[in-house]
Amino acid sequence: MSDVHTSSSDVAFTSAVKAIQTRKGSREAYASVEARGGWRVEIDENLAGFLTETTSFYLATASADGQPYIQHRGGPKGFVKILDKNTIAFADYSGNRQYISQGNLSENPKAHIFVMDYAHRRRVKIWGEARVVEDDPALTKSLMPHGYKARPEQVILFKIAAWDTNCPQHIPQKFDAAGVAQALAVRDARIAELEAELAALQGRSAPAG
Numbered sequence: 001m002s003d004v005h006t007s008s009s010d011v012a013f014t015s016a017v018k019a020i021q022t023r024k025g026s027r028e029a030y031a032s033v034e035a036r037g038g039w040r041v042e043i044d045e046n047l048a049g050f051l052t053e054t055t056s057f058y059l060a061t062a063s064a065d066g067q068p069y070i071q072h073r074g075g076p077k078g079f080v081k082i083l084d085k086n087t088i089a090f091a092d093y094s095g096n097r098q099y100i101s102q103g104n105l106s107e108n109p110k111a112h113i114f115v116m117d118y119a120h121r122r123r124v125k126i127w128g129e130a131r132v133v134e135d136d137p138a139l140t141k142s143l144m145p146h147g148y149k150a151r152p153e154q155v156i157l158f159k160i161a162a163w164d165t166n167c168p169q170h171i172p173q174k175f176d177a178a179g180v181a182q183a184l185a186v187r188d189a190r191i192a193e194l195e196a197e198l199a200a201l202q203g204r205s206a207p208a209g
Contacts, residue, residue, distance in 0.1 A: 008038035008162040011127040039162040042085045047163060050115065050124060051080045051088060055176070059156075060112040061104035061130070071101050076145045086160050088113075091143040091152040092132070102132050102154075113158060119175050121168035128161045 005011060013021070013030065021027035033039075040047075056074040063069075073090065081089050105111065111130040116123045133139060133155040140152050 007034040008041050009034060009164070010038075011162045039164045041160065041162050043082055043088070043160065047124065048082055050117070050122070051082065053077055054080060054115050054117070057113055057115040059101060059130070060114065061101045062108055062110065063104050064107040069100050069104060075150070076148055079143075079145045079148070081143050083157070087157060088160070089139075089143055089155055089157045091140055091145075091150075092154045092156050093150040094153040105130055105132055105156075111158065116171070118171065118173060119179065121171040121173055123166045123171065124163060125166065126158070126160055126163040128159050130156055130158045132156055 007013075009030065018027060018030075021030060043051075055077055056072065057080070058070050059073055060068060060070045073092075075090070075093075079090055083089050109129040109131060111128060113126040113128075114123070115126070134153075136155065140155050143155055144150075144152050
């Protein structure tokens with residue numbers, strides 16, 4: 001398969017994909033997008049803000065013979081770091097020690113990151129190439145979230161080839177437990193405040209005995 005692309009979206013829109021788009025009637029619309037420059041290839045302020053706020057994403061890799069694999073990666077806000085306009089990185093924590101993603105990347109660097117924001121019903125798709133860095137303690141330390149209880153084993157560097165967003169259609173709205181707890185705490189504090197004000201008003205308006 002050729003890696004020569006005429007548009008950034010060609011990273012996903014292969015000739016086979018384009019043929020199906022033509023048959024099903026969507027090729028003209030996507031050709032218009034390609035004529036306007038195609039998908040974005042650099043990290044802008046919107047993507048940077050989205051990534052630095054995320055606590056979870058999925059990393060997809062494939063073996064040399066094409067067997068796909070998807071692995072979850074998570075951490076506190078800010079665990080995804082932006083190194084430059086085309087590169088993101090994160091500390092890879094020790095887990096079940098299967099090393100499927102690392103094995104795949106050792107023979108096929110092509111990878112994909114899929115980030116879902118359920119609360120705001122947003123999703124971002126990022127195509128590129130990834131590599132594992134095992135022998136750079138300084139880099140690993142710089143990418144490790146402060147105070148996070150995990151053991152970093154290595155680093156994954158992801159070079160972006162193209163990225164795109166999806167519409168919110170069919171995304172169920174879900175909220176992070178910590179965010180819900182914070183909202184409930186604010187609500188409960190306000191209720192307590194109002195109850196105290198009401199009790200004070202009732203005390204002032206009570207008739208003299």
